[in-house]
Amino acid sequence: MTDVYLALVHHPVYNKRRQVIAAALTTIDLHDIARLSATYGLKGFYVVTPLEDQIKVAQAMIDHWAEGWGREYNATRAEALSLVSLAYTIDEATERIRHNSGARPTLVATTAANGPGRTSFADMRCGLLREGPILLILGTAWGLTDETMAACDKILEPITGPTRYNHLSVRAAAGIILDRLLGIR
């Protein structure tokens, strides 16, 4: 199995009015996606934000659970959070993965929108058996910018249920994406 990484991107992403923003970091996203990363055997989970104060908040939260009282109270939380790294940009995360895994990762954008050139979950799942490292990129707020999507190597098809409603939280979407690609059936 190839090395799979996930990046949760807080900038650049769109807000409701399609302006490019840096979204606020949410500690529940970090806990939930770290637990998912541990469950599905990811090599690492990068939290991407350029905001120095947000990096400090995230690091303080991770340190609380990784050490001392927090670790003693809930060891499974520490285990999951050990997969989390903080990065200022997607490029920085990519470089660090290249260093860890020995090759530049394939950048895979995710989106709730249909469009041309989407890779199906089935094809992506098969590709994991033969390809080098991959970085799954999830946007917070109203999603990754067009420029970020265009700079990725692949775009994963959106999650579909039996309805037209397609507004999932990024936490729930991350779980479904990882299960479709890496779950045991």
Next chain:
Amino acid sequence: MTDVYLALVHHPVYNKRRQVIAAALTTIDLHDIARLSATYGLKGFYVVTPLEDQIKVAQAMIDHWAEGWGREYNATRAEALSLVSLAYTIDEATERIRHNSGARPTLVATTAANGPGRTSFADMRCGLLREGPILLILGTAWGLTDETMAACDKILEPITGPTRYNHLSVRAAAGIILDRLLGIR
């Protein structure tokens, strides 16, 4: 397709020390699971808690997004929350489903633990085509009590990834369970 309902149970559930408690309601669970319920075409999402003040908090939150300013600001949130009902007990939710769907639902417990008599996701997915209404029951905190599990008609197998780590948030687990049972592939 049969009518599928979900119940998020805050009592009776275990705490970390396996004592039976009423867990605090978390509005993020309601938003995330309501959005999942809308995506996967559920007939209803019951939030089960015996605590009167928690019912009031949940109802105030739902009313905020269902009406006036909240609805105008984010209509997809209102659409999802329209599926949420509050119930004091699992029995109450079961009775209301019997009234809505015309038959007593099959009660399906979920758990992170392996054990005897689990129904596989594949069998449950096939069963949805021929059975009457079902109620998927998810526990908050450290999960449903043994008595609750024993009172259910079926117990769904736990979610497995390629690791032994099995500590997911209930939000993430709900998404993966609904996608395995109802997702379009």
